[in-house]
Amino acid sequence: MHPFAWKSLHRLAAWLLLLGAWVGARAAIPIQHWQQPSGAQVYLVESRSIPMVDIQIDFDAGGRRDPPDKTGLASVTAVMTGKGVLAxxxxxxxxxxxxxEAWADLGAGFGGDAGSDRMSFSLRSLTDPALLDRAIELAARQFGEPAFPLAVWERDRQRMSASIREANTRPGTVAGKAYDHAVYGSHPYGAEVTEASLAAISIEDMQRFFRVHVMPCRARVSVVGDVDRAQADAIVARMLARLPQPQGSCPALPPVPEVQPLAAARTVAxxxxxxxxxxxxxxxxxxRSDPDHLALLVGNYILGGGGLVSRLSTEVREKRGLSYGAYSYFSPGLHAGAFTIGLQTRPDQAAQAIVVAREVLARYVAEGPTQAELKAAKDYLIGGFPLRIDSNRKLLDNVAAIAWHGLPLDYLDTWTAKVARITAADVRAAMQRKLDPARMVTVTVGATP
Structure with missing residues (x-):
């Protein structure tokens, strides 16, 4: 075959693969949902393309549940479940x-971590019956019978403390901690893990925290992979079987207060x-449950989430050369997560860069986007949607978000149509409802006075 023809066939094959992925991503993604007798909520997407299953189990046991004097308890508890199991x-x-070594022998993995809102445990395994059976058994042991070894915690606590000391020598870390404290105040979202808070955490604290928060009745389980509903139900039941089962109804956890809006503008230098x-x-x-979410997603892409094509980057970087880049983002959770504008600049240019960034924000909130900006943003987001779900892991992340935030089961199927319907007026109104440029905090680290 002529080399040119061979290359053309390769290009055609590659194009067909991309088209197939795009069409597959555009197709309906049916999410099955049911509740087990234990109270666990299960969400399943059957994905038959590869013989693998990904599972994520989420609990209301994130950092927002940390005791005030033991910040970091949720995070270290999750990590310590992987440090050994009991007989x-x-x-x-x-x-x-x-x-x-046991997980490596299975070619599988299981582990836990914790963010601000939730503690999560993830299993990935091939669905070969022999391998999957052993992986489920090992996960159930690690999940239900963690050893929480004292010697390992004392070792890891020293490592974490050393890491904190090192991080505190970096201006970015200093800025982030000061910013979180200024935005969130006394809310747990703004709490800081310190050497003192780690020193206050005992093995008994971890065991108690795990026992109280990690129960089957509190679990939201997302499953994506080469399994049907009956198989998924059995897998989840086995994984949760060794967790403590409450007598009667699931005990309620105490409410966590909401993040309070800022009373006035403030500068921390x-x-x-x-x-x-x-x-x-x-x-x-x-x-995250706010109905303005998609309008704000589109709006923030235009303001500062779109990289070099965003307004902030254009005004701060391109036109004035004040920074290599300026960005913005929302971080919604179970509570009001921060809206943030960030940039780095020469110390003697910080004041000017702040003025420009504030002006861009104020004008954008007041006027909203242009039609050209709106079209470009929606084209980018809709065109990139298949990349949000082009692997089992990415799809699992989306299903877990749907489960955690109580979003409609057809959320992924309707996402692009909803984004396409967003207008400039929608973006402007959403931004005005959520942002007040006159009441924001400004944190600078290393700026020239």
Whole structure:
């Protein structure tokens, strides 16, 4: 075959693969949902393309549940569940190295972590029956019978403390901590993990936290992979079987207060010897369940989420050369996560860069986007939607978000149509409802006075 023809066939094949992925991503994504007798909520997407299953189990056990004097408890509890398991029947105990080797032998993985809102445990395994059966059994042991070894915690606490000390020498870390405290105040979202808070956490604290928060009745389980409903139901039941089961109804957790809006503008200037000044500007934004979410997603892409094509980057970087880049983002959660504008600049240019960023924001909130900006943003977001769900892991992340925030089961199927219907007036109104440029905090680290 002529080389040109061979290359053409390769290009055609590649194009067909991309088209197939695009069409597949555009197709309906049926999410099955049911509740197990234990109270666990299960969300399943059957994905038959590869013999693999991904599972994520979420609990209301994130950092917002940390005691005030023990910030970091949720995070370290989740991580410590992977440091060894207790003996069970004729099964011997496993230390952290043996547990890691057992997962490696299966070609699978299981582990936990915690963010601000939730504690999550994730399993990935091939669906070969022999391998999957052993992976589920090992996950159930690690999940239900964590050893929480004291010696390992004392070692890891020293490492974490050293990491905190090192991070506090970096201007970006200093800026981020000061910013979170200024935006969130006393809310748990703004709490800081310190050497003192880690020192206050005991093994008994972890065991108690895990026992109270990690129950089957509190679980929201997302499953994506080569399994049907009956298989998924059995897998989830086995994984949760060794967790503590409450007597009667699931005990309610205490409410967490909402993030309070800022009363007035505030500037926090922190001296720091640095080649670049770090600047953060913002305020509490909105909850993920807010109906304005998609309008704000589109609106923020135009303002500062679109990289070099955003307004902030154009005005701060392109026109004035004040920074290599300026950006903005919302971080919605169960509570109002921050809206943030960020940039780095020369210390002697920080004041000018702040003025420009504030002017861009104020004008955008007042006037909204142009039709050209709106079209470009929607074209980009809609065109890029298939990349949000082009793997089992990405699809699992989306299903877990639907489960966690109580979004409609057809959320992914209707996403592009809803984005396409957003108008410039929608964006302007949503921005005006959520943002008040006159009441934002400004944090600078290393700026010239």
């Amino acid at each position: 069970h029947g004729d099964q011997p105990p496993l230390d952290e190295n043996q547990l890691s 922190i001296p720091f010897e640095s080649a670049q000044a770090h600047v953060l500007i913002g305020e509490p934004g909105y909850k």
